[in-house]
Amino acid sequence: MTFPAQEHLVLKLENIPVSDRAGLATVSVHELAYGGDHKAPSYTQTGFYYGTTLGLVKQTPQVPQNFRADLSLVGTGQNVVLRWDGPDSLTYWIRYPDGALERVDPPVRTTPTPYGPHRHTPRRSLTRGTTYTLMAGTVDGNGQAQEGYFLTTTVHATVPEFDNGVRTPWVEGTANRGRVTFAANGAEVHRPDGGLGTVTADDVTTRVVQGPTDSAGWITFPDRGVNVYHGHDATPGVLTAARVDAEEGVNAPWVGDRAHEKGWIGFTQDGVDVRKNDGGGAIDAYKASLTDLRTDTARVKGLLTLLGGMKVSHDGKGVLETSADGSFVFHHGGSIKGHVVFGYGMFVHLGQASLSMSVKPVPAVGIHGCNLAVGGTVMAGVDSGSTARKL
Numbered sequence: 001m002t003f004p005a006q007e008h009l010v011l012k013l014e015n016i017p018v019s020d021r022a023g024l025a026t027v028s029v030h031e032l033a034y035g036g037d038h039k040a041p042s043y044t045q046t047g048f049y050y051g052t053t054l055g056l057v058k059q060t061p062q063v064p065q066n067f068r069a070d071l072s073l074v075g076t077g078q079n080v081v082l083r084w085d086g087p088d089s090l091t092y093w094i095r096y097p098d099g100a101l102e103r104v105d106p107p108v109r110t111t112p113t114p115y116g117p118h119r120h121t122p123r124r125s126l127t128r129g130t131t132y133t134l135m136a137g138t139v140d141g142n143g144q145a146q147e148g149y150f151l152t153t154t155v156h157a158t159v160p161e162f163d164n165g166v167r168t169p170w171v172e173g174t175a176n177r178g179r180v181t182f183a184a185n186g187a188e189v190h191r192p193d194g195g196l197g198t199v200t201a202d203d204v205t206t207r208v209v210q211g212p213t214d215s216a217g218w219i220t221f222p223d224r225g226v227n228v229y230h231g232h233d234a235t236p237g238v239l240t241a242a243r244v245d246a247e248e249g250v251n252a253p254w255v256g257d258r259a260h261e262k263g264w265i266g267f268t269q270d271g272v273d274v275r276k277n278d279g280g281g282a283i284d285a286y287k288a289s290l291t292d293l294r295t296d297t298a299r300v301k302g303l304l305t306l307l308g309g310m311k312v313s314h315d316g317k318g319v320l321e322t323s324a325d326g327s328f329v330f331h332h333g334g335s336i337k338g339h340v341v342f343g344y345g346m347f348v349h350l351g352q353a354s355l356s357m358s359v360k361p362v363p364a365v366g367i368h369g370c371n372l373a374v375g376g377t378v379m380a381g382v383d384s385g386s387t388a389r390k391l
Contacts, residue, residue, distance in 0.1 A: 076159060
């Protein structure tokens with residue numbers, strides 16, 4: 001390398017370790033240059049070299065520095081490790097954001113070092129982003145800290161926890177981009193496309209549940225069960241279900257078909273009222289057990305069996321009465337149109353008079369309390385043949 005006249009080359013040497021202790025240190029710098037355009041001889045050939053000796057005074061820093069954390073983001077279960085460099089002659093504290101102080105134990109070193117690295121793990125677990133303040137100073141005769149120097153560093157938590165809540169207009173997921181927006185009347189759950197989302201929960205405790213519109217139905221939860229309403233004035237609503245299974249019954253003024261085209265049953269003070277549209281309805285049952293039947297018209301397609309008897313009345317007056325033993329009683333001049341067949345006999349009671357006809361045990365006819373008037377012929381005999389006698 002050739003330089004023009006009056007030019008020179010400056011070599012700058014930095015960050016060369018000299019001594020780890022404070023004080024004066026001498027540094028000798030030797031220049032070994034040879035060759036070039038003038039073929040300058042080397043040091044080994046001439047025994048001469050260019051050099052100089054420098055005196056360097058190293059001073060130990062009197063204040064801490066380089067305060068930092070091993071990790072700026074700490075996950076659940078990880079500890080915070082704080083490090084700094086500083087003189088051992090000072091006392092160190094860590095101040096938390098709430099002002100609490102935690103004294104740092106002096107470092108344990110194999111050889112005394114006036115200035116060196118320090119390390120401390122805070123005793124409090126990290127729950128959210130925390131700014132730690134390193135305080136360096138001395139302790140007076142009363143054991144009180146005499147603050148002198150301050151350094152700060154901040155460490156964040158991957159899953160922060162807050163004691164008094166968080167204020168934000170919305171919260172959004174990471175992998176699933178669902179969003180919870182905080183409205184004036186509560187919270188709204190939205191899908192990533194902005195539409196209303198879905199809340200999935202194992203258990204929900206609430207006072208009211210309502211549809212998405214103001215006119216939609218809503219459900220309240222009183223102590224005795226649930227109430228279904230619609231509108232703004234608590235009008236009872238309609239519950240639609242494929243099946244209702246109730247242990248203690250269902251209370252309703254009426255029960256009808258879903259399409260409103262078939263019959264319906266109303267519940268009156270006396271019992272039930274079966275209707276079809278605006279007129280009376282029909283009951284179609286395989287078997288019915290009734291204590292009191294009131295109807296305009298009754299039709300029996302098969303056999304009518306009366307286990308305990310029957311009473312037939314008209315305008316409050318009895319017409320026909322049967323008993324469990326199979327007997328009939330007609331009242332108030334009831335007439336029989338057609339014919340009546342009795343298995344073993346018949347008894348007719350008219351005031352003080354009576355007429356009896358029987359087959360068992362002996363065929364006989366008895367008349368009591370009245371005269372027998374015969375307009376035709378009375379035949380006596382076992383049949384109407386040659387053995388019969390005219391009376």
